Amino acid sequence: MKIWKKLTICALALTLALSTGLLFGCNQKDYNTIELNEVTHSIFYAPLYVAINNGYFEDEGLTVNLTNGGGSDTSMSALLTGSADIILAGPETAVYTDQEGVSNAPKVFGQLTQCDGSFIVSKEEIADFSLEDMVGETIIGGRAGGLPAMTLQYIIEVLGEYEIGTGADQINLRTDVAFDLTASVWENDTTVKYCTLFEPTATNVVNAVAGSQIVTSVGELSGSIPYTCFIARENYLSEHSDVAEKFLNAVKKGYNYIVSNSSLAVAQALLPSFDGNTVEELQIAVEQYISINAWDNDMIMDSSSFDTLMNVMINAGVIDEKSVFSDVVDNSLAEKLAQEIA
Numbered sequence: 001m002k003i004w005k006k007l008t009i010c011a012l013a014l015t016l017a018l019s020t021g022l023l024f025g026c027n028q029k030d031y032n033t034i035e036l037n038e039v040t041h042s043i044f045y046a047p048l049y050v051a052i053n054n055g056y057f058e059d060e061g062l063t064v065n066l067t068n069g070g071g072s073d074t075s076m077s078a079l080l081t082g083s084a085d086i087i088l089a090g091p092e093t094a095v096y097t098d099q100e101g102v103s104n105a106p107k108v109f110g111q112l113t114q115c116d117g118s119f120i121v122s123k124e125e126i127a128d129f130s131l132e133d134m135v136g137e138t139i140i141g142g143r144a145g146g147l148p149a150m151t152l153q154y155i156i157e158v159l160g161e162y163e164i165g166t167g168a169d170q171i172n173l174r175t176d177v178a179f180d181l182t183a184s185v186w187e188n189d190t191t192v193k194y195c196t197l198f199e200p201t202a203t204n205v206v207n208a209v210a211g212s213q214i215v216t217s218v219g220e221l222s223g224s225i226p227y228t229c230f231i232a233r234e235n236y237l238s239e240h241s242d243v244a245e246k247f248l249n250a251v252k253k254g255y256n257y258i259v260s261n262s263s264l265a266v267a268q269a270l271l272p273s274f275d276g277n278t279v280e281e282l283q284i285a286v287e288q289y290i291s292i293n294a295w296d297n298d299m300i301m302d303s304s305s306f307d308t309l310m311n312v313m314i315n316a317g318v319i320d321e322k323s324v325f326s327d328v329v330d331n332s333l334a335e336k337l338a339q340e341i342a
Contacts, residue, residue: 031240033063034247037075037084040179041068041273042198043285044117045088045228046266047295049273051254059253060246071179072146076231079106085236086247088112090147091229091301091328092313098323107330109237110230110248110299115219116151117227117294118142118196121186121205122215129215131160134171139194140182144175147227147309148196148218150316155221158315199285200277207281219292225312226305237330245333248299252337255295263287299334 034057038045051057057064069075069089076093078084080102087093087106094106126133134156142148156162156171163170174192177185183205186195196218197205206212230248237244258266267282274282289295303325310322 031085031243032061033065034243035067035083035085036064037067037069037078037087037089039069039072039075039087039089039228040198042117043200043270043274043282044113044198044289044294046258046270046286046289047112047251047254048088049254050257050266050269051250053269053272054254054257056250056253057247060250062243062246062250064247071143073143076106079231079233086230086232086244088228088230091226091231091306091309092145092147092150092318094229094231094328095309095313095319095323096145098328099319104233104235105327106231106233107237108226108229108231108301108328109244109330109332110251110334111226111228111296111301112230112251112299113228113294114224114296114305115227115292115294116148116217116222116225117289117292118148118198118218119202119214119288120216120218121195121197121202122213123186123193123209124211125213126215131156131162131171131221133215134194135162136168136170137193138172138174138191139196140174140177140186140192141196142175142182143177143179145316145318146175146179147312148179149173149175150312150318151222151225151227152196152218154312154315155218158311159221199288200274200281203281203284203288204277217288217292219294223308224305225308226301229301230299237333241333245337248333248337252299252341255297258286258290258295259297263290298338300331300338301329301334 072089072093075087075089079087091108094108097106141152164173166172182195186192202214206214263283263286266286267279270282306325313319
């Protein structure tokens with residue numbers, strides 16, 4: 001929590017500076033243009049990109065400017081400083097700000113993914129992989145305090161009942177590698193056998209590194225958990241609820257396109273968002289995420305999955321007590337959308 005506390009203090013100071021600047025002559029903001037910051041760029045967020053590329057936001061009268069945070073802490077900083085209206089990030093970031101008592105609190109208003117979207121990649125092919133195969137080995141599992149690392153820790157310690165450490169009978173979980181550097185560190189460090197990667201990076205790495213293999217989905221090991229959500233500050237949701245509702249409606253159209261079309265059609269719709277990837281690579285990644293039921297069909301977070309998130313965070317030692325569901329999550333817009341569709 002100390003790292004996050006320093007981050008929020010700096011972010012709030014910058015927020016004050018920015019808000020002061022806004023008082024002196026800045027043009028009035030067009031709220032139909034949404035500054036959206038995503039935690040990373042991955043096919044895991046396919047409904048969003050399909051909505052962008054198929055023009056669903058334009059249909060709602062919205063323009064979305066998408067930027068990449070390269071980590072949930074950076075994305076939350078963008079929200080706190082006002083450089084982002086909405087972020088797509090792990091809900092743990094909203095829990096941190098809730099427990100720090102941040103005013104005008106960030107709130108989850110739509111859940112995009114409902115399980116861990118990363119895959120365990122091995123430098124060697126392994127038939128019938130299990131957690132036992134990682135005993136005595138090292139895995140790079142994400143940034144300390146981030147949901148990917150905490151979920152993997154929960155899988156190892158609680159679900160698998162293994163110890164984390166460097167001993168021969170333990171699993172060494174490294175959380176000291178920056179999110180965007182995971183693949184390169186894994187490839188070049190001979191002491192590291194495993195890492196977790198999102199698509200399309202996982203498929204790209206396996207294609208590039210001889211003998212490597214995607215051995216399992218972390219989502220299959222962890223089960224249901226609110227993993228990536230749309231988050232905005234309370235005043236934005238109250239003052240611009242119409243914009244936020246249109247935003248969710250466009251994303252929902254993206255989801256509907258995915259579930260009603262072939263993986264090839266979805267890959268073609270995603271292609272403009274993934275320069276350097278072939279349609280075939282994107283199709284494989286889409287099928288990977290469809291197979292683990294990655295996306296939330298109504299974007300409503302339920303309290304039981306939120307409780308799982310709390311257990312994951314407490315096990316990781318980043319919080320001491322659970323946050324109140326209603327202090328972190330506002331389902332009103334997603335519920336309204338679900339009722340209108342029904």
